[in-house]
Amino acid sequence: MNETTQMMLESAERLLRDACPKAVVDAAEGGQFPEALWTELEALGLPNACLGEGQGGVGLPLAEGFTLLRLAGRYAVPLPFAETLLGRALLGAEGPKEGLAGLLTIALPSPAGGFDPVPFAPWAQWVLVAREGADGALMLHCVAVKALTFSDARPGLAGDLEARLLAGVPETGGFQSPMAPTLERLRGLLALSRAVMIAGALESALELSVAYALERKQFGREIAKFQAVQQQLAVLTGEVAAALRAADAGLEALDSPREATAWAVAKARAGEAAGKGAEIAHQVHGAMGFTHEHQLHHRTRRLWAWRDQYGHEAYWQARLGRALCAAGADALWPELTATA
Amino acid sequence: MATALTFDPVTLPPEAEALRGEVRQFVADTLGNEHRRNSDFGASHDPEFSRALGQRGWIGMTWPTQYGGGGRSFFERYVMTEELLAAGAPVGAHWIADRQSGPLLLRYGTEAQREFFLPKIIAGECFFSIGMSEPDSGSDLASVRTTATPVDGGWVVNGTKLWSSGAHRNHYMITLVRTDANPDSRHAGLSQLIVDLRNSAGLTVRPIRNLAGDAEFNEVVFENCFVPADRLVGEPGNGWAQVTSELGYERSGPERFLSAFRVFVELLREVGREPTEHQAAVLGRMAAHMMTLRNMSISVAGMLESNRNPVVEAALVKELGNNFEREVPELARLVAPATASSLFRQTLEDTILHAPSFTIRGGTREILRGMIARGLGLR
Structure with a gap:
């Protein structure tokens, strides 16, 4: 682990110890967006850990940036931190710039059809919708959450709101990310994020x-x-x-x-x-x-x-x-x- | 607590990976393609195979070259042993000498003992047994009652050792004895003696059949058995510390999760190329456990290589590894096709019959969990 990562982990741990106590997690599970926690995470640049330096990020490789997720797991962070961290890295230089501001979540096509439940959809500003093209290439669409139709949100086991994506997915366009050229890799990266959080x-x-x-x-x-x-x-x-x-x-x-x-x-x-x-x-x-x-x-x-x-x-x-x-x-x- | 959970990543060095190919080729050339049982079962004693390994320089690989050792890393030894075990190679004859008797002599033995025993072990011609347990001393090893009384020129040993694998055909047994009848504490007054199993008067070795029908372990009875003074290992009274260090070598190696590996291989063969969803999940579960365990075990090899003493880490590998190898036949029997071959059934049955020993040998599950609990600061 490099020195930047080590320092980042230390400041992240200090931040979470203070800004993510039980009361904040309780309130979030009660439906209240943890504004202060999110603001502090952004102020420290943590959601940009794996975003390129050219785009204003820290430019850490995913293997380093994902170590933050172990802390997100330790402190039960009630935000789509993994999705925002990965999503911004995917947006990188290829995706639309506006997607880099605000909370982002990911809609992953489900192996059984449709999409996996989208974590924290009600709180997100952006949804990175993944779609597999006819040629097997993965197209990513950064869509404002307001432009999409979701089912009613439900709290799930954790009390972290999730919703099903019903409609509004663009049929054409989107961008490709070298970081997730296939649906398989995107699914694997998201699964890895959960393993680290666990x-x-x-x-x-x-x-x-x-x-x-x-x-x-x-x-x-x-x-x-x-x-x-x-x-x-x-x-x-x-x-x-x-x-x-x-x-x-x-x-x-x-x-x-x-x-x-x-x-x-x-x-x-x-x-x-x-x-x-x-x-x-x-x-x-x-x-x-x-x-x-x-x-x-x-x-x-x-x-x-x-x-x-x-x-x-x-x-x-x-x-x-x-x-x-x-x-x-x-x-x-x-x-x-x-x-x- | 942090130390118990830190299994630093270790990438096997190129020389270790290069050795892997050599061992694989050697196994294929020597043993051919016939069906093989798990390595540690009855048919595993094969002096000819051990000698062939010795000729290759694959026994005592990590020992200093001055005694004929290979002077190689723990990683190379790791690769060599895991390749042999995974292939079901008959490693039983030299296993104990290579894993723990040799290292014990290197650490505590006299120069003369090293010069006498190590080259023979390395050649694959000198096999050792363990003489620790007794009829009334299993997990509570400090309660051993076999005595060694000093006499002119050596010691006279009286008592009974139990569960000494291979004592009926090996050459020597490192025997834990009480040399002080009234010690200050129960851990004091113990010593280790190298007993010649083939040329000692007053020594009786009786094989004990196990439930699988093999007679691998033994009762060894000492009746005024004389052991020369130069066969004392280390200092008199230091036996407890020595035995503890010896057990450290026993606990984290690939033998702690490969005992049922041949069942995994043969199950895969029976299932074939088109598994049901359930069969695929069971096979994948085994693979996920094995890869993680192997990863942890290699990490412990790295700790040994850097001269650390990973007691709790080794106990964790053994705890997880034993649970896994107990589970493999249980999972396999439920997803094997009804048409499975008798070869598969043989492998499965062998493993079911030997499985009770997995969580007993080398420290019972309960003792190991106690060691982990101590590492957590609970006791």
Whole structure:
């Protein structure tokens, strides 16, 4: 990780600690746009981390800029930060300039037809609508949210508003981004974003669980002293470590011939860890963790939401599995150990 | 806590990747294309194969060249071992000597011991067993009761060791004994002795059949068995620290997630080129786990290479790896085609029958989770 990224992560963490406390996440989940948080993120230039310097961005490669998403996961940031970060990088020099101002979200064509639910559509100014042309090339349209028709927004598991894109998608035009020349790559990048966010939220859930176990007393001692609790926290640690490594491996593979495989592994493995991890974190927290007052649910509800976004575990597992079957049994080990 | 979760990325160096091709070719030439079981099962003891590896310089690869070692990196050893295990190669004979007995002697042994044992191990002609557990000491290793009493010229050993794999056909066993009957603490007063399994009076080795029908592990009974003084490893009383360091080598390697790998390969063969959605998802799930585990395991190899002592990280790899290899046959049986070959069924059944040992050997799941909990500051 380079020095610019390191400094950016440190300031981002300071910002989020102050500007994204429980009250802000609660209010956002109640439908109130977190204006101050968004203004501060913009002031620090974080949504422009991967936008070229020529366009007024920081010019970090995606592998570096995406490390911010781990913090977005840790602090349960109730904004389409991943979509804006990636979307502005995609707009780059090719897309319309006006799209670089304001909150942006992404409409991704769904494998089953139509579009995946669009995160935070009601709050966004711009929607980057992706469409696959007849020649397989991906066309991106930066459309003002007002020009599109959406279903009623629903809060989903996390309380982060999402809506279905119903109409208004331009039939022609748009631009192409060298960063996402195909729908597959765009889907992979978005899936990777969720894997990294899941890893961050899991890290936070583990820290909360360990702190709670060391503080909560029953039967005259901290529950951390009970082997049954220790064993559960050890299992949680394994899931967190696996999610972190899988997500990081996805970032490390960016722009390598192995990237598509690494992203499928990242989303499949982190998605699995999200479910297992949330379950243990709640069990350790007991009834306290089931209350709205405790902040654990800000992480766990996002774990449950994020594991489904941009392809759940089974989607990415099946993709990996089909590729293995196509290559055959004798190619399995070479495939698992391939470097290029 | 931060250290337990940090598995820094490691890219295997070019020399390690170059070795991969050599090992693959060697396995293909030596073992041919016949069906193979998982590496650590009954048929895995093959002195001829071990000697062939020794001739290639693939045993004691990381050891100093002055003893005939390869002076190569942990990464090269990693690649060599994972290639052999994935191929189901019969590595059982030399495995313990290469993985932990040799490194133990390098760290704590006398110069004479190194000069005597290491070249033989490296040649693939000297095989070791582990003598740690006892009938009343499993996970609670510090409670061992086998004694070694000092006598003129050496020690007299009495007691019983248990679960010593390969002791019925290996040459030596590094044996954990109590040399001080009244130590200050239960971790004190322990020592390690190299016992000659083939030429010692007062020693009885009895193979124990396991539930799969193999007789791989043994009961080793010592009745006034004399061990010469020069077979003491390290300092008397330092046995606990030595054993702990030895266990570190045991926990994070590719053997902790490849025990069921042949089931994965054969399942893929049975499923063929056109899987159902469910079959594809199960195969992909296995791949996602394996790639992540391998990534973590290589990261630990990097920690060993830079002389760190990754106790918690190794425990995490073993915990996740064991859970995965326990799960592979369970997933496979439910998605295998009804028409699956008897070859597949054989591989699956072998693995189901051996799976209970995966989460026991090298430290039980519960002990490892306890170590992780200690790393979290819970105990």
